[in-house]
Amino acid sequence: MKVLVLVKETFDTEVKIVLENEIISEKDVKYIINPYDEFAIEEAIKIKEKLGGEVILYSVGREEASATLKTGLAMGADQANIIKSNVKNSMTVSQLLSEAINKHDNEFDLILAGWVSIDDNNAQVPGRLSQLLNIPFVNVVTKVDVTGEIVLCEREGEGCQEIVEVRIPAIIAVQRGINEPRYPTMKNIMQAKRKNVNLLELTAPIDKVKVSYQFPEQKNKGEIIDGSNPEQAAKVLVDRLKESKIL
């Protein structure tokens, strides 16, 4: 099995957002692997452990992402490809990924991804890529079972779980609950140092969306109600909700 994993570098969840001229500053930001992509890497490694083969990470982003991707290599991925670009637009990112995959790994069996990136909240790239590569796509997957050419997935539907069957090659976007990502051991981390991170150069088409960033409207400071007399506190709260017409 040749499994490709789409990995996006995101801000660490604790990072405080700083805006400079309606652009999000990347100064002194600590980066992590998008948490959903960690599940995807773990699942890819499990498939490799069961069926053999290799796991290759693909990321569109900063050259310095190589440091972040090392975590994935230490978990057990074999190599990583970075498509150097600062594009954020999902359509463009998907085009770059599809071009790179067609050029370097077009005989892949599976592509695993996270279902959404926690920074830009797009949830677009896997769906778009499935169209570009013309392969079936199962979204928000909580269980994967590969036997031969057949991939059985359990996914979160609307108020239900669906069991979906597709054949390889396919793309699968995973949801939390699918597995617990492993922690790399010291030995794994040392080994990862010797694994290849390749830098790919591709030209991105320009997109015509004008994007700017703001802070959400500041709410008025809330009111703290003393709870030492619970009966009184409950009454005050209900009164306040009535006054502000929330009830």
Place this chain on the structure above:
Amino acid sequence: MMQNILIVVEEKDGSLRKVCEEMLSFCSQYSNKLGFKVTALTYGNCLNQELFNQIASFGVGNILVIEDHQFARYNPELLINILKNIINEYNPNLILFGNTAVGKDLAPRLAQALKVQMFSDVTKIEFANDSIKFTRPIYGGKAIETDELNLENKLVLATVRPNNLPKYENNPAKPGIKKLNDKVIDNLTYTVKEVIEKLKLTKSINEAEIIVSGGRGLKNAENFAILEDLANTLGAAVGASRAAVDAGWKSHSVQVGQTGKTVSPKLYIACGISGAIQHLAGMSTAKCIIAINKDPDAPILKVADFGIVGDLFDIVPLLTKAFKAVTKG
């Protein structure tokens, strides 16, 4: 200029999804002011007049209907094929989906099939002369992204977050239904083998107007009963923090936060939840936040509109009682 909007409408148990009502009402309001056309598209295996009347009651009379027995189970491959054909015929400038399980899955596929831009989880839409502007929360609500796109007779897609577009008093339209007989393909590469319905007992948090959420402060699964009582009184859904989900007290489907669901209810009541940044990511756009926490320094109290510092085991049952008195009176 905006000329044509297509809204993909979802129903649930024969009724319109709430977010669909919001999209219909919003677009129909602006269609009168700005003079564009709004069309609703519904699909299913057995649609009824009642649903069409509901759509029309929001001022949208043009209704496209596709019925096929294959729609009994959601299959994106099936729908994408049909949607592609319809769009080529109707030439909308904007296609809206609810940001629901179905919308999230379909919209990106369709956007790429049509090679157009799309914006996910939008909370605001603004129409200008020859452009359109979307607003969407990013970084778990820590920032807002504004996207402006020149229309130039082009098409753009968006999925809309529930509980955000304003709802208006629309003049009802007369439903004009057009049944489409597009051929439904049958050589699918995506096969739905089985659908496992979740217990209907638990109210979904996705579109709930009120959510009562519990965290580690609840101490065990059984104690969630006091939240259920409060929720029942308010007609609310019950949510949970990741700590409560990880402890096995609640299922992941009700987890609120960065790695759970993002919700925008009118009222969010957080009980025994500290308010970690990853939890706030899922609920900071709630219109009103109430926090009950015994620690006066808990971060949740900083974002709360009303905070009660005290023991939730004392306060929640009394709140339930107080709310009961209000709803009765």
